[in-house]
Amino acid sequence: MSSQAQLTQLYLHQVMPLRQEVMxxxxxxxxxxxDGDETAVHLGLTVDQQIVSVVSLFVSEKYDxxxxxxxxxxxxxxxxKGYGTSLLNHVLAYxx
Numbered sequence: 001m002s003s004q005a006q007l008t009q010l011y012l013h014q015v016m017p018l019r020q021e022v023m024x025x026x027x028x029x030x031x032x033x034x035d036g037d038e039t040a041v042h043l044g045l046t047v048d049q050q051i052v053s054v055v056s057l058f059v060s061e062k063y064d065x066x067x068x069x070x071x072x073x074x075x076x077x078x079x080x081k082g083y084g085t086s087l088l089n090h091v092l093a094y095x096x
Contacts, residue, residue, distance in 0.1 A: 005052070005083065007090055010042040015054040015071070018044075022073040034070060043090060045083050053083035055091060067095045 019032035034056075041057040053074040060068040069091050074083050 005045045005047050005086065007086075008044050008046050008051075010044045010051070010054065012037050012040075012042060014051060015042045015044065015056060018051055018054050018075065019071050019073050022076065023071070032071070040070075041094075043087060043094075045087060047078075052078040053087055055087045057091065057094065067091075 016029050016032055020027065020029040024031040036058045037056065039058075042054065043057070044051045044054040046052065053072075055069050055072040058068045058070060060066050069088075072084055072087065
């Protein structure tokens with residue numbers, strides 16, 4: 001992973017385009033929306049001010065208020081560089 005990657009808390013409108021591009025290519029951006037997005041914590045890794053990977057954290061009412069991560073996505077051109085792993089490590093630290 002690039003040493004220039006920065007962890008950043010993002011707004012929903014910043015994660016939606018990347019989610020759509022990676023998970024729902026050719027579909028409307030709203031396909032990437034999930035219940036609870038408005039109150040979730042959205043994290044991303046940026047490289048040279050470009051968002052390359054995102055993940056969203058939700059408090060699960062179904063599972064005794066545990067923390068759930070959803071919609072982990074990394075730009076296709078940036079996959080295999082450790083960005084997703086880095087985000088998951090941050091999620092685990094955040095959950096503790």
